[in-house]
Amino acid sequence: MNRQALRKPLRPSFDFWDRRTPVAAALPEILEGLRRPRKRLSAKYFYDERGSYLFEEICRLPEYYLTRAERSLLERRAREIAALWKEPCAILEYGCGGAEKIGPLLAAARNCRAYVGLDISPEPLLRLLDSLAASYPDVAFTGICADFHSSLEMPLPEPEALRRVAFFPGSSIGNFETEEALALLRRMADTVGEGGGLLIGYDLKKDKRILEAAYNDSRGVTAAFNKNILKRINYECDADFDETCFDHLAFYNETLGRIEMHLVSRVAQTVHLGLAPVEFLAGESIHTENSHKYAPEDFARLAARAGWRTVRRWADADNLFCLHYFETL
Template sequence: MSSIHFHDLHSQIDRFAEDVIAGLSQRPATLAPKYFYDERGSALFEAITELPEYYPTRTEIGILRDNAADIAREVGSTSLLVEPGGGSLAKVRILLEGLRPLAYVPMDISRDHLRLSAAALAEDFPWLEIHATCTDYSRLMQLPASTPTGTTLAFFPGSSIGNFDPPEAVRFLRAIAELVGPGGYLLIGVDLKKESAILEAAYDDAAGVTAAFNLNLLTRINRELEANFNLPQWRHRAFYNPGPGRIEMHLLSLRPQQVVVEGHPFHFKEGETIHTENSYKYSGEEFATLAGKAGFHGQALWSDPAKLFSVHLLRVASTSADAPPGQVTRSYPPS
């Protein structure tokens, strides 16, 4: 059995209530998508990834499997694999098998999810040292002091970078660049721009699973914050906004209503929405430019035959001979 170390860097102060009240006080009202993932929300998202309309998960897994040997050749010897989010075990298993790093550091805000994931991977990779790190990586991203030193690869799959507005995405990527250090790598999944009908179907499936996932956030607020959202008076809405190039998910109020959250009243008009998630889509060139602003240069780019999804390998410059931020290598043809 591999060695498992658990590091709890997450503050015991629960920010859920604070963030919900602050978000609902804005106009338009917002809720942070990281709060989708209570136990039921996580189960619903797993169900979403199996839907015929939802192409990102299976397409990204296919790209990783088809190009695992190329990824290993590009990265070379890796001491540390870091995954902010610690998400799909199917995806990270591909990298662990191909790269065989000395240690793996999954980062997640959910202690239970971390422990279960670490235990499952320890069973399958007895040679692997695992440092499960409980932290809100969007606020604090740091490596435990006991992790091995050497070449570090960060793995951020699932097109989760699309949940950040572009300036926030640059700040987040800079934090990853600081984490992996000079000469370090980032392997990141990025959803490509495509027909709006394909995008909208992926976020508003015929079976209504994504709608249930979105509405479950209100159920969680009711349960944990003594709120009184009347769920039949809210409807899931998802659409592609071509201006900023993003899918938007909202919860639409079907009538004028007042909601109380921990004693704070919030009024909604009929047709008013709560904005729950953005998912930005990028061309290869657009994302290369974004990553360049954060100090990365492109090393390689892989996609599927239908050009639905992309996986980028980026590197932080380590010497003057390296390509400067934003300049891509011959193996990195954004399109």
């Protein structure tokens, strides 16, 4: 790895590494997904600057209970969680976004010596690092802007003697199919190494009315977030999607235990990505995202297949959300 080529020290108080792949470079992958019998786009394309802003708005919506439930758990349990990390540690946060989740942990973990934040969107990540570096001058901060759906060589904090703890909040693990989730959990286990930990948040299975309301808010913010993927492909891949010709659809698939998000074509139409045409029938959908929901026992079995053992788990008072702490086998 060419450290000098990748490292971009933008501030004196933290390091920042930009490893994004331009969306235009992913045009073959996007076209392949749109030409399948069941069209799909990867959820990683949601998160340009506007997409990240819309997701932050979603997290404030009354229907979207996930963020509030997880934040409440972290605020109430932070000291209890940090007490499990007896040695000086480094926290590696996947999909960090804002400070609301890592903040309580850093405040409680007085033995934290380093923090590595990984996120797909640079603007929220830079704001987070600025804020944290100012608040915790004795912690070494590093930010990595990248997609962690695929294998990623992460610059790890030094010294290597620090105990490494992966932190994966926000129920983002639910966006992965089972085999993809297993692969990511295995990479996390390899990254933290022997004696390392994983604190992960996931959404619990519950009444479908609660689940579906969370992804069909009354203000239409989730619909705008879903359609923004088309806007991004338009300006980054020279496409001509008309978002008014697509409807947002989100529903709970009880058989597969997941929320599915789709964009449904309102009319028969031809869309172009550059010079490449893509045909849509009226009523045909693009599958844009899944959000799997778990029972704690099921998630523990999944994690065990990836090399993790349960240490503790916590649910909120309404049994909506779970924080689960594991250590490597």
